[in-house]
Amino acid sequence: MRLLPAGLRPWIASRGQSAPQDHGPSSGQDFDLGRDVLADHILNSPDYHGLFGTAIHFPRWELWGIDLSIDKHTFLLLVAAVLATTAVVWAARVVARAGPGQAPSGFANAVEAMFVFFRDDVCKSNIGPGYQRFLPFVLTLFFFILSMNLLGLVPWGGSATGNLSVTAALAVVTFLVTEISGALKLGPRGYMRTIFFVPEGVGGAGRVFMLALMAPIELLGKITKPLALAIRLFANMTAGHMLIFTVLGLVFVFAEWAGVRWFVAGASFGMVVAFLLMELLIAVIQAYVFAMLSAVFIGMMQHEH
Secondary structure, eight states, rough: TTTTGGGHHHHHHHHHHHHHHHOOOOOOOOOOOIIIHHHHHHSOOOOEEEEEGGEOOOOEETTTTEEEOOHHHHHHHHHHHHHHHHHHHHHHHHHHHHOOOOOOOTTTHHHHHHHHHHHIIIIIIHHHHHGTTTTHHHHHHHHHHHHHHTTTTTTTOOOOSSSSSHHHHHHHHHHHHHHHHHHHHHHHHHHTTSOOOOOOOTTTTHHHHHHHHHHHHHHHHHHHHHHHHHHHHHHHHHHHHHHHHHHHHHHTTTTTTTTHHHHHHHHHHHHHHHHHHHHHHHHHHHHHHHHHHHHHHHHHHHHHO
């Protein structure tokens, strides 16, 4: 506690005293990094705690017995959507003002480069003919997930992609786009062949055996692909935040050790900075992987086996 800046000590103390309402410890309990900071940053809650102890208490709303109230991760999800939309629309206007054949500069140039990369190297190469229909969807996934990931690196922020419900919802949307577009492209007969698959030249009892063997595998594959998308994104973002706060916690563990506390604090700070830079890279990579694999799955369903 003594290693913290003086301006943050009242905020830390207030968070420790307000913990009974949020996390359940008894009143007056000492500050706990895991309970008061790590859990508050990673876990979802009905309130959002901001800078210097400010808090947003979201109203509760039920409809037909279903809780539709906004919570912390829903709020951050909406913030990410607004940020991603604002950034992309602003960049598009800058590119439009530059005119054809003129490259924009700065942030707009970076957005245009990512757009061209996803168009040529992700959608066109993985989906094939007709990729233009899916390009807006894949780009939306990338920028939306990237915005949520980056919000998790902001102090007093949080990553909605650290919530399995959020990543599962994104995976379900990808699954629906993949399967519905595939069914429309292949037709009923072609779509059923993606489930009931028999290699060419197999007939009689072998055909029956292959149908009984391959149909469950194909159905399981349709389910596990979006499930892998959801778990990969959730696990990577949650693990990164836990690692950062665990290393930061060494400052509090050795706070009373006069001989080593300043060395531990300096080493911990240096490692946290390195981990934050690594987490910044991971935030971009995970957004790219989710969007790229979505394009791969869509492309696989656009063609029969």
